[in-house]
Amino acid sequence: MxxxxxxxxxxxxxxxxxxxxxxxxxxxxxxxxxxxxxxxxxxxxxxxxxxxxxxxxxxxxxxxxxxxxxxxxxxxxxxxxxxxxxxxxxxxxxxxxxxxxxxxxxxxxxxxxxxxxxxxxxxxxxxxxxxxxxxxxxxxxxxxxxxxxxxxxxxxxxxxxxxxxxxxxxxxxxxxxxxxxxxxxxxxxxxxxxxxxxxxxxxxxxxxxxxxxxxxxxxxxxxxIDAYAETLWAVQTENMSTSLNDLRSCSEVLSCFAFGDKHHITVEHGFTKEELSGFLKEKGYRNVKIEAISPSVEDCFMALTKD
Amino acid sequence: MKQFFAFVKKEFYHILRDGRTMLILLGMPVVQILLFGFAINMDVQHIRTAVYDPSQDETSRQIVQRITANPYFDMQGEVYSMQEIQDLLRRGDIDMAVVFDEAFQTNLVHSGKSQIQIITDASDPNLGTISTNYVLAIIGQYQQEMMGLTGIPYQIDIKSKLLYNPEMISAYTFVPGIMGLVLMIICAIMTSISIVREKERGTMEVLLASPLRPATVLISKTIPYLTLSFVNLISILLLAVFVLHVPIQGNLLLLIAVSILFIFLALALGLLISTLVRTQVTAILIAGLGLMMPTLILSGMIFPIGNMPQPLQWLSALVPARWYIAAVKKIMIEGLGFIYVIKEVSILVGMSVFLIVFSIFNIKTRLE
Structure with missing residues (x-):
């Protein structure tokens, strides 16, 4: 021991x-x-x-x-x-x-x-x-x-x-x-x-x-992972590099990190996928895919070190 | 003990498998001995000489001929006034002028006394003294021959007896010095690098985290390099005898024993350096350059210790090569026995013990 x-x-x-x-x-x-x-x-x-x-x-x-x-x-x-x-x-x-x-x-x-x-x-x-x-x-x-x-x-x-x-x-x-x-x-x-x-x-x-x-x-x-309390979504768009900053500019998005070919974002409670999808369409993105995912250890690490 | 032998074996593998380094370690002393042996050659040659001979008689002619015939002198010709000599010397066209008395032979025959003046460019004092000595030797020899022929004791009595090295061959005095310098530097570099390399490559970290005792690491590092240095010693001695023509007058075994003691001391000094530095470059700088200067200057190899100011003489007592060179001179050149080098040997033993103990004490049991 x-x-x-x-x-x-x-x-x-x-x-x-x-x-x-x-x-x-x-x-x-x-x-x-x-x-x-x-x-x-x-x-x-x-x-x-x-x-x-x-x-x-x-x-x-x-x-x-x-x-x-x-x-x-x-x-x-x-x-x-x-x-x-x-x-x-x-x-x-x-x-x-x-x-x-x-x-x-x-x-x-x-x-x-x-x-x-x-x-x-x-x-x-x-x-x-x-x-x-x-x-x-x-x-x-x-x-x-x-x-x-x-x-x-x-x-x-x-x-x-x-x-x-x-x-x-x-x-x-x-x-x-x-x-x-x-x-x-x-x-x-x-x-x-x-x-x-x-x-x-x-x-x-x-x-x-x-x-x-x-x-x-x-x-x-x-x-x-169980202690992770945020709402976590994976977002895919056509132009991943510009969307990272656009996502961060959205006031309901709490955090946004690039994870390979997806962005992992956490959002405020009550914010819906349709609302986010509308926000991105307004910015001119097409083929937007959003799905709820379960967090990985890396997501937990990001969340814990956010502040 | 098994750990010790495993470590020694490992060190041998390192050395034997790194062909390039081994070539450097074995080749460097050979190159250095040859370079130093020939470059630091105090035999003065090509002494540009002019003659002023107002008497122009038989004796002076003969002496001039002998000087001209001597390979050390490059005869530049005759001059006809003292003023001319001064001009030539000042311009640096000649190194030396030989001036005969007016009526040289007449004086010699009638009063049994005559004069030759030797003027040398003493801006290099060594050169001046040595070339004067050469001329003195030539004249002295001529006088003796004359005496043998005529039976008349002419009174230019030049006696100069140089002990041990009557021919003034500088290799005799330099070889011990070079041996001290080369062995000191090569050995210190070898051990200091070999430990610092373990630090640099990270293997020291693994060794430290093992039950291996630091002292074992240190001591077992010296064994393979002692072997390697022994090879170097033999090649140095062979070069000294067969290339630089320095005979070994004394006991060869005693010479080798003292040399091994000195090698061990140098290896221990390398160990001490390795415990103090972190990178191979620093180790080479300290072991190479840092030891080169004191060894060159304070060991008595170039500058006689007796001529140094007192503080430097005290400092020179700390330079191990000083004692080794003194011992080698006694054994190799003067052919003296063990009793005459007891002082030097005891000092070298004392220094080795101190260095080994100090390095072991100094080696860190953790990463710093």
């Missing part, structure tokens, strides 16, 4: 030129239960990596505390490093070593062998085993990810910390990756995963929506 209590870490970011970090207003507090996949979801710069690095004992928090299975991540960092499997956001294996050499190296680093824990990584490693003599740098994005996961798992960690594991990975490999996480979860491993892809949220047991270093909502994916 992971317990995080009132965690704060602020620093000056050279990249954005402003203060970044987590828990600036209220310290972060949350718990992750055994055998749970906990997703931290938010855009770039939300503080996901900072949070994960603190939990992986790689950064010191300014204040607050965090424990994993009762072990403090600051005081007992050496013990923490034995029980976690950490996969940084950037591919961080040795590109000039082969697949097998990488795995063997990390197994030895963690005082174990590939053979000892082979059953744990078997499902994943079997997919890249045909390429085991290939240098890691020559692997595809999806295969790199599988190798990195194998290396993070080789010592049978209690907690798996995955920082944006699916960024830059093709959709098929992403789906496979989440299937693998599901199987690992069944082995009782706590999985802490972050992503900027909102559509991956539903694969987690519980998610925290994160922005500007704060959790703006923590619940099951369904719970987050």
């Amino acid at each position: 992971i317990t995080v209590d009132n965690l704060r870490k602020n620093y000056f970011s050279d990249k954005s030129g402003k203060f970044a970090g987590i828990g600036k207003e209220n310290g972060l507090s949350f718990e992750v239960n055994d055998g749970e996949v906990f997703g931290v979801i938010g855009p770039d710069g939300a503080g996901k990596t900072t949070l994960f690095r603190i939990l992986a004992s790689l950064l010191l928090p300014d204040s607050g505390s965090a424990t994993m299975n009762g072990i403090d991540v600051v005081k007992n960092y050496k013990q923490i490093r034995r029980i976690i499997g950490y996969m940084p956001g950037r591919f961080s294996l040795y590109q000039d070593l082969s697949v097998e050499e990488n795995l063997r190296f990390f197994a030895t680093v963690f005082n174990t062998t590939i053979e000892e824990n082979y059953d744990l990584i078997k499902d994943i490693y079997q997919q890249i085993e045909p390429f085991k003599t290939r240098r890691a740098g020559a692997l595809s994005g999806g295969m790199k990810q599988k190798l990195a996961l194998s290396c993070a798992l080789i010592h049978k960690p209690d907690v798996l910390i995955l920082d944006e594991p699916t960024t830059g990975v093709d959709p098929v490999s992403r789906k496979e990756f989440w299937d693998m996480l599901k199987r690992l979860k069944e082995q009782g491993i706590i999985i802490l995963v972050s992503t900027a892809y909102m559509d991956e949220a539903s694969r987690c047991d519980r998610i925290a929506l994160m922005r500007d270093g704060q959790f703006i909502a923590t619940d099951t994916p369904q719970g987050i």
Whole structure:
């Protein structure tokens, strides 16, 4: 079990030129239960990596505390490093070593062998085993990810910390990756995963929506969606780029965001589709399609960060 | 211990698989030794010389002939007044003028004494001194031959005895210096880059999040590079002996042992640098340029330490290459044994221990 209590870490970011970090207003507090996949979801710069690095004992928090299975991540960092499997956001294996050499190296680093824990990584490693003599740098994005996961798992960690594991990975490999996480979860491993892809949220047991270093909502994916109270419509017109601004100019439309080939809008209570359709026709749009839709996690995120 | 060996193995893979870098690391010392060996050549050649010989007698003719025949001098011809010499020197047309006494031979034969004046362009003091010495040597040799022939002890008694390097071949004095410089820089660059590369590529983050101890990482980084540097040392010694013709007078094993100690020190210095910087570029700048200047200037390789102002002398005591170069000079050129280099060796050992301990103490257990 992971317990995080009132965690704060602020620093000056050279990249954005402003203060970044987590828990600036209220310290972060949350718990992750055994055998749970906990997703931290938010855009770039939300503080996901900072949070994960603190939990992986790689950064010191300014204040607050965090424990994993009762072990403090600051005081007992050496013990923490034995029980976690950490996969940084950037591919961080040795590109000039082969697949097998990488795995063997990390197994030895963690005082174990590939053979000892082979059953744990078997499902994943079997997919890249045909390429085991290939240098890691020559692997595809999806295969790199599988190798990195194998290396993070080789010592049978209690907690798996995955920082944006699916960024830059093709959709098929992403789906496979989440299937693998599901199987690992069944082995009782706590999985802490972050992503900027909102559509991956539903694969987690519980998610925290994160922005500007704060959790703006923590619940099951369904719970987050159920809490959505707005009237949500998807609108399609012939000219999508101009209609975005025209929709926003309509006084009854509360918010309007582009979602691929549709605009998702929320409207005031009592406003009807016919009224909106009339508004758009007046603006000169034809073939207007409006339908009520159920919200996705992304809609919830937009609604929660609107103000 | 298994972790340690796995790490050493991994480092060897990195080195062996990066052919280009390995070529640079093994080729650079060779190029540097050759460049330094030939470029920092203090043997003065092509000394443009003019002669003013009012006496025009047999003895002076013979001496002029010898100077002309010497490959170090480019005889520019005769002049006929002191004024002419001054003009030529001022215009930079000649580097040196040899002026004979009037009635040179007569004086020599009758009073047993005669005079030769050597005027050199001393705007480069080294050049001035060295060319004067050359002429002195030529005249001295001539005198001895005359004495052998005639049995009369003419009184131009020039004795100059240069210990260890009677021919003034500068490679003798420079090779130890170059060895110190090249080994210091190559080794420090190698280790500092290898750790900083792990930081840059993000692999350090994974290593930190593992039970691997930072000290293990540091120490195991030195082993492969120690091996590589040993290859470099051998190639440097081979070049010194067979290309620069510097003989190894002392015990070869002692020389190699002291060199390995110095290599270890330089590797440790590289480790320390790597714990302080974040990017490979900074590591190269600090290890390359930052070490180059003090090593060149304060090690005694070019400028004698005894001539430096006191504060610089104290500073030079901190430059490891100073002690290594001193030890190599003693072993390689002077052929002295271990007892004579105990001081240097102890200082090098002390510095290595300090650097290793300090780097281990300094290495961060977290990302900064």
